[in-house]
Structure formats: structure tokens, C-alpha cells
Amino acid sequence: MSFSTAVNCMDGRVQKEVFRFCRSRFLSKYVDMITEPGPNRILAEQDPPHLVESILARIDISIEKHASKGIAVVGHHDCAGNPAGEEIQKEHLEYAVKFLREHYPSVEVTALWVNEKWDVKEVPF
Numbered sequence: 001m002s003f004s005t006a007v008n009c010m011d012g013r014v015q016k017e018v019f020r021f022c023r024s025r026f027l028s029k030y031v032d033m034i035t036e037p038g039p040n041r042i043l044a045e046q047d048p049p050h051l052v053e054s055i056l057a058r059i060d061i062s063i064e065k066h067a068s069k070g071i072a073v074v075g076h077h078d079c080a081g082n083p084a085g086e087e088i089q090k091e092h093l094e095y096a097v098k099f100l101r102e103h104y105p106s107v108e109v110t111a112l113w114v115n116e117k118w119d120v121k122e123v124p125f
């Protein structure tokens with residue numbers, strides 16, 4: 001068994017694409033899916049705190065119990081939870097990645113952007 005972790009939006013339009021991308025990106029059979037509306041903004045701004053805590057608690061389980069091989073934070077086009085445009089959302093992704101790297105220094109953390117065609121692209125930071 002091998003796992004990776006996606007901190008994904010709850011939006012149904014991005015689930016399958018993010019799942020597929022993470023499986024191949026981290027060579028993992030399973031993807032633990034942690035969903036909130038607009039998680040890149042939540043982690044970037046660390047607000048609201050109870051959702052940040054909830055996300056971190058679920059990542060802890062994925063890492064400790066499933067030995068997750070990597071974490072991907074997701075932002076996407078037309079997000080109801082994070083209505084900012086692509087440029088601002090990518091800033092959110094950058095801060096979210098920094099925040100998660102501080103919390104999980106031994107695990108690879110990356111950012112994904114899902115565009116208007118629902119294609120997934122890795123955003124290097």
C-alpha cells in the first residue's frame with residue numbers, strides 16, 4: 001500500500017483529476033483526500049483557525065498512519081470557496097506550501113493548479 005495526500009477543494013469537478021495526478025506524481029496507489037472549500041486560501045491566511053487545525057489533524061493521520069509519500073495543496077479555476085483570480089490564488093498556494101513545509105519538513109509538499117479545462121498543473125515554489 002502506498003499513499004499520498006491531497007489538500008483539495010471540496011468541488012466535485014476537481015476530485016478525479018487531482019486523484020489521478022497525485023497517484024502518478026507521488027507513485028501512490030491511494031490518495032488521502034482532505035477537502036475544504038478553497039483550502040489554499042485557508043492555509044495561506046491561516047483562517048479560520050479551526051479549519052487549519054482540522055486540516056493539520058487529517059494530514060497528521062495521513063502521514064503517521066499511512067506513511068504518505070507527499071502532500072499536494074490545490075487551487076482551481078472558478079472556486080466558490082476562494083473566488084480570487086488565478087494570480088492571487090497562486091500566491092495563496094505559495095504561502096500554503098510554505099506553511100505545510102514548516103509543519104512537515106520531512107515530507108515533500110507541492111502545489112497544484114486546476115485550470116478552466118480541468119487540467120492539473122504542478123506549480124513549482
Ligand SMILES: [Zn+2]
Nearest residue numbers: 009011079080
Ligand atoms: Zn473550490
